[in-house]
Amino acid sequence: MLEARDAADLAQIVADAAAQGRKLELRGGGTRAEFGAPREAEVVSLAGLTGVVDYDPAELVLTVRAGTPLAEVQALVAAEGQMLAFEPWGDPGATIGGTVAAGVAGSRRVTAGSARDHLLGLTAVSGRGEVFVAGAKVVKNVTGYDLPKLMAGSWGRLGAMTELTLKVLPAPRLTVTLTAEGLAPEAAHALMAAALGSNADVSAAAHLARGITLLRVSGFAPSVEARCAALPKRLAAHGKLSRIDEAEAAPMWHEAMTGRAIKGAYKWRIHLPPRLAPYFIDICGTDDWAMDWGGGRLWLGFDGPLRTPRKLAEADGGEAFLVQAPPEFRAQVPAFQRRSPGVAALEARVRRAFDPRDVFATGRFAEDADADAVSA
Amino acid sequence: MTIAMPVPDADVLAKRERIARALRAIVPGEGVIDAPEALRPWESDGLTAYRQPPLLVVLPETTAQVSAVLAWCHAEGVKVVPRGAGTSLSGGALPLADAVLLGLGKFKRVLEVDYEDRAAVVQPGVTNLAITQAVEARGFYYAPDPSSQIACTIGGNVAENSGGVHCLKYGLTTNNVLGVEIVMMDGEVVRLGGRHLDPGGLDLLGVVVGSEGLLGVVTEVTVRILPKPETARAVLVGFPDAEQAGACVAQVIAEGIIPAGMEMMDRPAIHAAEAFVQVGYPLDVGALLIVEVDGPAAECDFLIGEIARIADANGAVTSRVSENEAERMAFWAGRKAAFPAVGRISPDYLCMDGTIPRRRLPDVLRRMEELSGEYGLRVANVFHAGDGNLHPLILYDANVPGDLDKAEAFGADILRLCVAVGGVLTGEHGVGIEKRDLMPEMFSEVDLKQQQRVKCAFDPELLLNPGKVFPVLHRCAELGRMHVHHGALPHPELPRF
Numbered sequence: 001m002l003e004a005r006d007a008a009d010l011a012q013i014v015a016d017a018a019a020q021g022r023k024l025e026l027r028g029g030g031t032r033a034e035f036g037a038p039r040e041a042e043v044v045s046l047a048g049l050t051g052v053v054d055y056d057p058a059e060l061v062l063t064v065r066a067g068t069p070l071a072e073v074q075a076l077v078a079a080e081g082q083m084l085a086f087e088p089w090g091d092p093g094a095t096i097g098g099t100v101a102a103g104v105a106g107s108r109r110v111t112a113g114s115a116r117d118h119l120l121g122l123t124a125v126s127g128r129g130e131v132f133v134a135g136a137k138v139v140k141n142v143t144g145y146d147l148p149k150l151m152a153g154s155w156g157r158l159g160a161m162t163e164l165t166l167k168v169l170p171a172p173r174l175t176v177t178l179t180a181e182g183l184a185p186e187a188a189h190a191l192m193a194a195a196l197g198s199n200a201d202v203s204a205a206a207h208l209a210r211g212i213t214l215l216r217v218s219g220f221a222p223s224v225e226a227r228c229a230a231l232p233k234r235l236a237a238h239g240k241l242s243r244i245d246e247a248e249a250a251p252m253w254h255e256a257m258t259g260r261a262i263k264g265a266y267k268w269r270i271h272l273p274p275r276l277a278p279y280f281i282d283i284c285g286t287d288d289w290a291m292d293w294g295g296g297r298l299w300l301g302f303d304g305p306l307r308t309p310r311k312l313a314e315a316d317g318g319e320a321f322l323v324q325a326p327p328e329f330r331a332q333v334p335a336f337q338r339r340s341p342g343v344a345a346l347e348a349r350v351r352r353a354f355d356p357r358d359v360f361a362t363g364r365f366a367e368d369a370d371a372d373a374v375s376a
Numbered sequence: 377m378t379i380a381m382p383v384p385d386a387d388v389l390a391k392r393e394r395i396a397r398a399l400r401a402i403v404p405g406e407g408v409i410d411a412p413e414a415l416r417p418w419e420s421d422g423l424t425a426y427r428q429p430p431l432l433v434v435l436p437e438t439t440a441q442v443s444a445v446l447a448w449c450h451a452e453g454v455k456v457v458p459r460g461a462g463t464s465l466s467g468g469a470l471p472l473a474d475a476v477l478l479g480l481g482k483f484k485r486v487l488e489v490d491y492e493d494r495a496a497v498v499q500p501g502v503t504n505l506a507i508t509q510a511v512e513a514r515g516f517y518y519a520p521d522p523s524s525q526i527a528c529t530i531g532g533n534v535a536e537n538s539g540g541v542h543c544l545k546y547g548l549t550t551n552n553v554l555g556v557e558i559v560m561m562d563g564e565v566v567r568l569g570g571r572h573l574d575p576g577g578l579d580l581l582g583v584v585v586g587s588e589g590l591l592g593v594v595t596e597v598t599v600r601i602l603p604k605p606e607t608a609r610a611v612l613v614g615f616p617d618a619e620q621a622g623a624c625v626a627q628v629i630a631e632g633i634i635p636a637g638m639e640m641m642d643r644p645a646i647h648a649a650e651a652f653v654q655v656g657y658p659l660d661v662g663a664l665l666i667v668e669v670d671g672p673a674a675e676c677d678f679l680i681g682e683i684a685r686i687a688d689a690n691g692a693v694t695s696r697v698s699e700n701e702a703e704r705m706a707f708w709a710g711r712k713a714a715f716p717a718v719g720r721i722s723p724d725y726l727c728m729d730g731t732i733p734r735r736r737l738p739d740v741l742r743r744m745e746e747l748s749g750e751y752g753l754r755v756a757n758v759f760h761a762g763d764g765n766l767h768p769l770i771l772y773d774a775n776v777p778g779d780l781d782k783a784e785a786f787g788a789d790i791l792r793l794c795v796a797v798g799g800v801l802t803g804e805h806g807v808g809i810e811k812r813d814l815m816p817e818m819f820s821e822v823d824l825k826q827q828q829r830v831k832c833a834f835d836p837e838l839l840l841n842p843g844k845v846f847p848v849l850h851r852c853a854e855l856g857r858m859h860v861h862h863g864a865l866p867h868p869e870l871p872r873f
Binding site for chain 2: 018056057058059060061081103105109110114116117126128130131132133134136137138139140141142143145146149150152153154157169170171172173190193196197198199200201219220222223225226227230271272273274275293296297317318319321335336337339340342343346347350352353354356357
């Protein structure tokens, strides 16, 4: 494994690989290495690029090196009463760069936006072995193309982010969870839709297979109390809401957000129009699932190599990601859904705009292999 | 006029009649405008200092027509400039003498609203405000609210990644769009994003939003709609100077409050606005803040109290809380009239749009005052204080020879200053032609070439909206080269930046 010391060093490593036709896999903490097809590529670790470059809480902006552990970043901003509002999560060792490159977001995503929405600027090394910057270090900017959007969630296919500037926001002073029990998926979706569509500022909504619906209300205490008093009446037609202790709620939110409690060895994450979630659950016929984002994110587990989630998403709308499965299944079934031919060709051209020699096309994602077919 | 547009292609100018005939075959009836006097209304956008009648105008009504127009122009090597409502303040829709101006004004339908899952599918010519009007009866709205929202279209908002006074809390266009249908320069129709959050693959939607019409023509947009806040209240606070007002803003945010809007005006802007609309702004203060909170009533009441307390602690000399909707609207009336109000006290003005780290505001205002003296031009400032987005209005008289050049030079100095203190050239108006030649202040040659390679992935012949955003458009073949010789890069010993 190669270890990059700084951006210039990494640029040299990539330029050498480009010149010699070698492949490189970029790695932060390596906590999501099992996403995508099994592959053999030389790994470049960015875990050594650590440290805070600049953090001025009043500016709502944090600049940090890519290899800084996510947990450290979260502790840093929490100490100032702030948060990364997209609620990133990961195993111990996950880095901020890897987390953003994987486009990870938590339950608050449904109202606060995803990693892409909070990545303001970056320094990166492209597949050309060039160090470039994009975006900026202020919260409001439209100067030039929004390349940070492209880099967030790109899984290291375009380049290696070495430094990230993220938007930070004040953490809520008080968070309360309201729950309803015993609802079927359809009724749970209706309750969550009514809650998220109400003007009571519900910031997250999830539903677990064991029939527990979770609504999160957060903010300043007087506001939270008033909303928690009003919501049960306003949503009475959909279910009976009661307030539970945060110590009890936290692990359930974690379950909905991470899909961690999914038992099946074949684990899927589906992003879909929320109203489709109950239908997907029904057709898939498993009781191993969890709904987040008001139904807009669905975790599904199976004991066997079924492709039902992918087929459903292709037919009805949404996208099924294969998150976890034995290597032989991941070798056959791509992590991402296939794009339409036009979008696939465009995506391949954009990828080559950053990585013309396919240094980062390790075979982890089927789209990379398609690129040759497209350009041929 | 310091900004030069590309030299028109004589061959294209010569075949103008043939182009008109071909486009009429695609868009029949009144859909093609080519009479010279009829082209006049199309010669400018919101950056009115620059005017250029287009080669001709085409106004398609369907995606199929847009696709056919682009495919034909692509095959013939004819440039195309897309246009929404033409309200761009940066010249993003400025026509070119040798380019077809493609207007999307006939795409005016709201196609579908899904209240349960909070999304609306609209055509690009629907105005920003019309989206809110289409959904407000059910208690929803579309959050980004650029000041031109009664006129500007959602297609233009996507192209420019438009913001508005509420964007610190609710985000820009990019944070509120789920999907688009675009037509690429070769006529191919692609859909990016969808009705769900965070699709996989590369976030092409993210780079199309804010690409200023250089990557594709938007023919359909799916936006998120939000429940309308229960209530909104505002407080109007006067300070002796901008420094104290800035300290107040910083403390509001440090105490964990993200207001729906937080606007600052300096003394010249306050006086111009009050003279125009007479809403009772205090005239003896150096800076005025309007802080608005929205949400549940209990929250607004609590936060207004907190903000008033913070304002007092930072030396506020006047403070008024809106007691009803009419009073809240009156607070805003002056701010919203600031641009036309300045237009009353000066024959012409240029509106700048830099963003700075807020902590640098006092330095920037001080330096701007010095520059104002050096150039002999007055400046009034309105400021989206929450997110550091500064709108200096430079007052000049286009009838005075050399005044526009002076104003532009002054504006360029202000933007250089914004970049020098760690900010950016444009917070919400876009680069367009206006800031095009300043791009190297913010980006290196390597950075700009990387952006242009993305352009090449969408439009390799560089036919779509050329002359905008990039100071130099390199040929795509040249950008694609990696200069690898016999398997080795030249000078392998050198670090590559």
